[in-house]
Amino acid sequence: MKLLFCGDIVGRSGREIVHAELPRLRRDMNLDFVVINAENAAGGFGMTEKICAELFELGADVLTGGNHSWDKSECLEYINREPRLLRPANYPSGTPGRGIGVYSTLKGQKVAVMNVMGRLFMDPLDDPFATVTRELERYRLKGNVDAFILDVHAEASSEKMAMGHFVDGRVSLAVGTHTHVPTADAQILPGGTAYQTDAGMCGDYNSVIGMNKDAPIARFSRKLPTERLSVAHGPADLCAVFVETDDATGLAKRIEPIRMGARLKPAAP
Numbered sequence: 467m468k469l470l471f472c473g474d475i476v477g478r479s480g481r482e483i484v485h486a487e488l489p490r491l492r493r494d495m496n497l498d499f500v501v502i503n504a505e506n507a508a509g510g511f512g513m514t515e516k517i518c519a520e521l522f523e524l525g526a527d528v529l530t531g532g533n534h535s536w537d538k539s540e541c542l543e544y545i546n547r548e549p550r551l552l553r554p555a556n557y558p559s560g561t562p563g564r565g566i567g568v569y570s571t572l573k574g575q576k577v578a579v580m581n582v583m584g585r586l587f588m589d590p591l592d593d594p595f596a597t598v599t600r601e602l603e604r605y606r607l608k609g610n611v612d613a614f615i616l617d618v619h620a621e622a623s624s625e626k627m628a629m630g631h632f633v634d635g636r637v638s639l640a641v642g643t644h645t646h647v648p649t650a651d652a653q654i655l656p657g658g659t660a661y662q663t664d665a666g667m668c669g670d671y672n673s674v675i676g677m678n679k680d681a682p683i684a685r686f687s688r689k690l691p692t693e694r695l696s697v698a699h700g701p702a703d704l705c706a707v708f709v710e711t712d713d714a715t716g717l718a719k720r721i722e723p724i725r726m727g728a729r730l731k732p733a734a735p
Contacts, residue, residue, distance in 0.1 A: 467575055467613050467713065468495060470724075471641050472502040472706040473648065474532075476669030476676030477510045477697035481517065483704045483727055484668050485524055491724075492525040495708065495735070498571045501579055501615055503643040503665070504529040504551075510676060510697030512537030515544045518551055527569055528552060530581040532619035532644055533589060535563075554583035554619060555601065556592040566601050568611060575612040578605045582629075584620025584644075594618075595632060602636050607716035613638040614716065620644055623663050630661040638716055639709045641665050646675040648705045648723060648730070658717030666705025671729045673698035703727030708735050 470491065475481055484502070492500060502521060508514045512534050521529060531553040535541060545551050545563035555565020566580040580601055582594040598616070605611050614637040618626045626642035633640050635657025641664075642649070648666030655661050667676055674682035681693035704727055710720040722735040 467498045467571070467577075467711045469577075469613060469615065469639060469709045469711065470495070470497050470500045470706055471615065471617070471639060471665055471709070472500070472668055472704065473665030474503045474505060474643050474646055474667045474669070475507040475521075476646065476667050477506065477699065479697075479699050479702035480667065480669035480676070481507060481520070483702040484521070487704050487726060488524050488526070498573065498575065499527050499569070499577050499613070500525055501528045501530060501617070502526045503532065503617060503619070505531040505534040505619075506667075506669075506676065508538055510695070513541050513551070514538050515540060518544070518548065522550065527577075528567065528579045530579070530617040530619070530643070532581070532583055552579060552581040554581050554591065556582050556594045556597040558592060565597070566605070568605065576610065578611040578614040579617070580615070581617045581619065584618065584622060584625040584629075586620065586622035586625045588621050594629065598629070598633060602633065607636065607638065608714070612713070612716055613711050616640045618642045623649070626663050630655060630659065634659045635717070638711050638718055639707070639721075641707050648725060652707065652721045652723045654718050654721055658715065660707070660709040660718035660721040662707050662721070662723065665707050666725070668702060668704045670698035670700040670702050672700050701728035703730045705730070
């Protein structure tokens with residue numbers, strides 16, 4: 467199976483490059499399944515029903531979220547109606563929406579997608595490792611699913627790496643999101659799980675993680691949050707991870723980073 471995971475879409479620039487490139491990638495790479503983290507897609511903060519519908523129309527099969535999932539209040543209701551939109555599974559019981567789902571490809575293969583959020587330097591949610599353990603008891607590679615994609619939305623690279631090794635051999639792909647910078651450690655772990663600490667973002671890299679530069683620089687240099695953060699709207703890059711799985715096991719046999727667009731050094735399978 468051929469899988470694509472696109473890093474966090476940040477604002478209009480990120481949406482525009484996904485609009486320009488995803489249909490071609492889906493066609494030319496003969497992709498079976500596409501997941502996108504969309505928690506920053508609406509002006510850099512949150513998601514809307516309209517934007518999610520556009521991303522599904524472009525070829526996304528599932529959208530994942532994170533700590534900005536609720537920045538647009540309409541998502542609180544929409545997420546209950548749209549099973550293809552996920553939020554971190556380790557939010558407390560009673561939070562709207564769901565953190566895991568199983569979806570069918572056009573070929574009839576079953577793909578589990580799960581979203582969890584880390585706890586280091588983040589909101590103190592339920593234990594993501596315990597949450598993942600519970601769901602991996604329900605959904606097993608080549609048992610009742612053919613592939614399993616885990617989006618680890620976390621600040622600390624150590625926590626994301628620990629999660630990757632924790633699920634090694636039990637998921638097809640464990641990939642980090644949230645920090646918006648693509649890491650150089652795409653690899654297949656010893657047990658057969660494809661892993662990258664952060665997929666990067668789909669957005670303007672002439673920025674501070676997708677935001678216009680002046681306000682973040684002022685906050686760091688003068689400790690005065692006098693300006694509101696606003697999303698950068700310059701030419702964007704698309705950052706993603708491509709994984710090919712072994713149909714016999716559901717584990718990875720290939721992982722390749724993808725970078726294309728205005729500023730970053732290109733990378734493609």
